[in-house]
Amino acid sequence: MPHAVAPTHRALEPPGRRPAPPALAPAALLSNGRLATLVTASGTGCTRFEGVALTPWSADPIEDREGVFLYLRDRESGAYWSLGWAPAGRGAERYDVAWLPGALAIARMDHGIEARLEACVAPDAPLEIRRVTLRNHSGRARRIELTSCVELALDHPAAYAAHPAFSKLFVQTEFVPRQAALLARRRPRGAHERHPCAFHAFPGPGALEFETDRLRFLGRGRDRGAPRALTEPAPLSGAVGSVLDPVLSLRRTASLEPGAEASFAFLLGAAGDPAEAARALEVHADAACIQRVFEAALERERELLKRLELTESQAAAADALAAAML
DSSP states (O other): OTTOOOOOOOOOOOTTSOOOOOTTOOEEEEEOSSEEEEEETTSOEEEEETTEESSOOOOOTTTOOOSEEEEEEETTTOOEEESSSTTTOOOOSEEEEEEETTEEEEEEEETTEEEEEEEEEOTTSSEEEEEEEEEEOSSSOEEEEEEEEEEOOOBOHHHHHHOHHHHHTTEEEEEEGGGTEEEEEEOOSSTTOOOOEEEEEOOOSSOOEEEEEHHHHHOTTOOTTSOHHHHSOOOOOOOOBSOSSEEEEEEEEEEEOTTOEEEEEEEEEEESSHHHHHHHHHHTOSHHHHHHHHHHHHHHHHHHHHHHTOOHHHHHHHHHHHHHHO
16 A cells, blocks of 8 residues: 555653653645645644635644544443544554555554554545555454544634634535535625535445534533534434534444454545535545545645655654744
8 A cells, every 4th residue: 555654753641640642743734736635643734715714823833733533432431532643642552644645644553453544645635535444353252332523613813813702603514415514604694705615425235423513512511522423422413404513423333353454535625516516526535536635745745846856754743843833
């Protein structure tokens, strides 16, 4: 597999101590000219589409808990963790990060489950793909929930930063069963306003749960590190519509026999209207197409580096520096 994770650093935490995030680890700035994504080694970052912030970004180096977050939860024990260090902030038996041309990869081992996360932006479509591969290293069958959480801005960064709560009042969500996707649109406040719609999809077999109400997902008085959706064994509510504080959250459950491996993909992107979003999701719905996207992103980045006369290590250093500046 051309995108296998190459270990670059390892974080091993003593029992009973709160882990620290990876220090000055790789980060990736992924873009195709229309959609741009920042992904850090901690799993944080932001996504923008043609100048519109799909997700919030306050550039707070202390909190550093904004991004597109993916969680895993053991259905039997109730143990949960995030695929990146953030937002759950839990130490792993192994935590490796690798910068790859056109992608960033994180691999970790927790509770006998090896998880690999690979993120890239499609070269020919305004969407990012986060591919998750799980492998069961324990000696028993496991049922693992995969849950996403995308907090929405869907506004120009300055307008959102000026008054986030007011900005969120105009976002409306809906569920599209055919594409296993959630859509979010901003209701215009005037005839001159034009905003893209955001979409988040989790294609695959089996039952799909979803949530678009941030308060229901997090719970009162909780944060992204310990959301109610992960600490309580209840299904996601399926709420859509005009919610006061919107998120896009999708969930499926994977069944893994001992030694078994399974791959999944979460898609996040933007389009001018729901019809364009549906076309993008139809094209990128299967595993073979997703593999081709990763290969195309790799090739596109290598061609760019060749034109710029940069080595891969120089490009990785530039990405890390740019992420620190952001």
